[in-house]
Amino acid sequence: MNNRKGSSVSTTRKGAACVKKVQVTDRFKKMMLEAHRAQKIVLAMRANDLSLWTKKEQDEFRKIFGFDGNEIVDDVYSSPSITKGMEKKKAKDLMKDGIRRLQLLCNSLSIDNFNNLTDCGNYYAKVSETQTIALDISKYSTTLKIDIGQKFVNAPLYGIDSQACTLCHELSHFVRYVGEVDAGGMSTDDITGNKKPREIAIKMRDKKDPQLFLNSYNIEMYFEKSPS
Numbered sequence: 504m505n506n507r508k509g510s511s512v513s514t515t516r517k518g519a520a521c522v523k524k525v526q527v528t529d530r531f532k533k534m535m536l537e538a539h540r541a542q543k544i545v546l547a548m549r550a551n552d553l554s555l556w557t558k559k560e561q562d563e564f565r566k567i568f569g570f571d572g573n574e575i576v577d578d579v580y581s582s583p584s585i586t587k588g589m590e591k592k593k594a595k596d597l598m599k600d601g602i603r604r605l606q607l608l609c610n611s612l613s614i615d616n617f618n619n620l621t622d623c624g625n626y627y628a629k630v631s632e633t634q635t636i637a638l639d640i641s642k643y644s645t646t647l648k649i650d651i652g653q654k655f656v657n658a659p660l661y662g663i664d665s666q667a668c669t670l671c672h673e674l675s676h677f678v679r680y681v682g683e684v685d686a687g688g689m690s691t692d693d694i695t696g697n698k699k700p701r702e703i704a705i706k707m708r709d710k711k712d713p714q715l716f717l718n719s720y721n722i723e724m725y726f727e728k729s730p731s
């Protein structure tokens with residue numbers, strides 16, 4: 504099974520003919536409203552888990568990420584003075600603050616932010632991650648664009664390779680920009696190689712790679728949760 508989401512770094516589109524087909528149909532609108540709502544639910548559930556932080560939530564965190572919430576991992580950001588700043592922080596704090604930013608992004612989005620490429624895009628979804636650089640939060644709703652591809656249409660709402668976790672994966676790609684406020688996404692990349700992205704993500708978890716929280720495929724695993 505090919506789990507790949509569209510690469511965030513690729514600027515290659517599926518050709519001009521594809522772009523001409525872009526249209527917001529009622530069917531697309533309905534699908535995106537439901538997916539967007541599911542994403543909000545999943546983000547709220549995880550924000551709540553990190554607040555509760557009992558043994559149950561701590562064990563689940565360790566199972567998904569390989570790291571204990573108190574262990575120190577790498578985070579990156581951009582700012583007016585630095586293109587790629589690195590900092591160390593506790594894994595739990597990284598996710599808690601990452602979710603705060605993802606919720607800010609998610610709550611700014613509406614149907615207008617989603618490009619309908621479901622006729623031809625052979626991927627789940629795709630973004631150009633630099634869109635959040637030097638972008639004021641008030642401009643998110645009118646500026647940010649997320650391409651929705653064909654594979655998104657048949658994805659389940661929740662769970663593995665779901666619409667909800669795919670949207671979280673995509674928003675995590677947006678550059679975390681520390682300017683007037685600390686906003687944007689989580690500056691993640693698609694870490695891929697000879698193996699399937701998920702296998703690479705699992706390997707990073709098992710060997711406790713400190714850069715794990717910069718891989719979108721590891722981040723999305725936290726958002727495969729379903730409402731009970």
Ligand SMILES: [Zn+2]
Nearest residue numbers: 508509511693
């Ligand atoms: Zn990606």
